[in-house]
Amino acid sequence: MAPGEGQGLQAVVLDVDGTLVDSERDGHRVAFNRAFEEAGLEDRWDVELYGELLAVTGGDRRLNAYFEQRGMAEDERRELAGRLHARKTEIFTAMAREGEITPRPGVGELLDELEAADVRLSVATTGSRAWVRPLLDRLFGLERFETIVTSEEAPERKPDPSAHRMALENLGLPASAAPAVEDSLNGLQAAMAAGLACVVVVNDYTREQGFDGADLVLDGFGRPDDPVAVLADPHHLDPPGRLDVETLRRLVIRGGSSG
Ligand code: XBP
Numbered sequence: 001m002a003p004g005e006g007q008g009l010q011a012v013v014l015d016v017d018g019t020l021v022d023s024e025r026d027g028h029r030v031a032f033n034r035a036f037e038e039a040g041l042e043d044r045w046d047v048e049l050y051g052e053l054l055a056v057t058g059g060d061r062r063l064n065a066y067f068e069q070r071g072m073a074e075d076e077r078r079e080l081a082g083r084l085h086a087r088k089t090e091i092f093t094a095m096a097r098e099g100e101i102t103p104r105p106g107v108g109e110l111l112d113e114l115e116a117a118d119v120r121l122s123v124a125t126t127g128s129r130a131w132v133r134p135l136l137d138r139l140f141g142l143e144r145f146e147t148i149v150t151s152e153e154a155p156e157r158k159p160d161p162s163a164h165r166m167a168l169e170n171l172g173l174p175a176s177a178a179p180a181v182e183d184s185l186n187g188l189q190a191a192m193a194a195g196l197a198c199v200v201v202v203n204d205y206t207r208e209q210g211f212d213g214a215d216l217v218l219d220g221f222g223r224p225d226d227p228v229a230v231l232a233d234p235h236h237l238d239p240p241g242r243l244d245v246e247t248l249r250r251l252v253i254r255g256g257s258s259g
């Protein structure tokens with residue numbers, strides 16, 4: 001039997017944007033707009049438009065897709081997207097370091113509980129290493145994550161499964177021992193394609209996306225004094241109003257991982 005196989009819950013593979021932190025509307029979007037302004041461009045991404053643009057993962061790819069929609073020639077848009085994304089990354093990194101990006105309610109409690117139960121923590125994100133590491137360090141402590149896979153380590157972006165696969169490889173675990181936690185359809189599809197079971201914790205941008213194949217869909221992480229709505233529970237995991245270790249344990253036993 002492979003290491004970790006048949007031993008129940010060993011680790012979790014966590015997404016960052018929209019999952020550990022609500023970073024898109026008041027974080028990345030604001031940073032993109034500041035980069036536009038500094039570059040003397042009139043483009044601004046409002047809350048609604050940004051929600052549509054989120055279908056394209058990766059800030060550089062998102063910029064490229066946006067300028068392509070506006071008819072910009074390939075050479076020009078590649079250069080502009082690269083330059084704007086580099087500046088946006090600096091702006092967002094400063095926001096993260098200054099504490100402007102905060103954890104979603106219930107995340108801190110869940111990570112503490114997982115650690116206390118000796119469940120290993122790992123990250124698989126489409127975001128850039130430049131801001132991911134300082135953000136995780138400030139909010140949770142970097143040393144708590146055994147492996148952190150960003151877009152630099154796994155350049156193919158979700159829904160491609162490479163970030164999840166790399167996290168498993170670094171953990172030395174089979175997919176059956178490490179469920180994913182994601183907030184979006186792109187994230188769910190990436191996790192499923194890598195064979196991980198997946199809990200989706202929706203937010204305002206992703207609530208309506210439709211999560212076929214998810215093992216559990218919750219309207220947030222929930223807290224003991226602030227229970228969260230269960231949106232889909234196909235394995236009858238029956239979470240106690242929040243995502244807790246016991247629910248993840250049951251998920252690994254009953255859940256949909258194809259290994
Ligand atoms: C996150 C992303 C990222 C962020 C911006 O997706 O797609 O592009 O929006 O970060 P996921 P960068 O949560 O599925 O990982 O600008 O660093 O790409």
Ligand code: MG
Nearest residue numbers: 015017018183
């Ligand atoms: Mg996400």
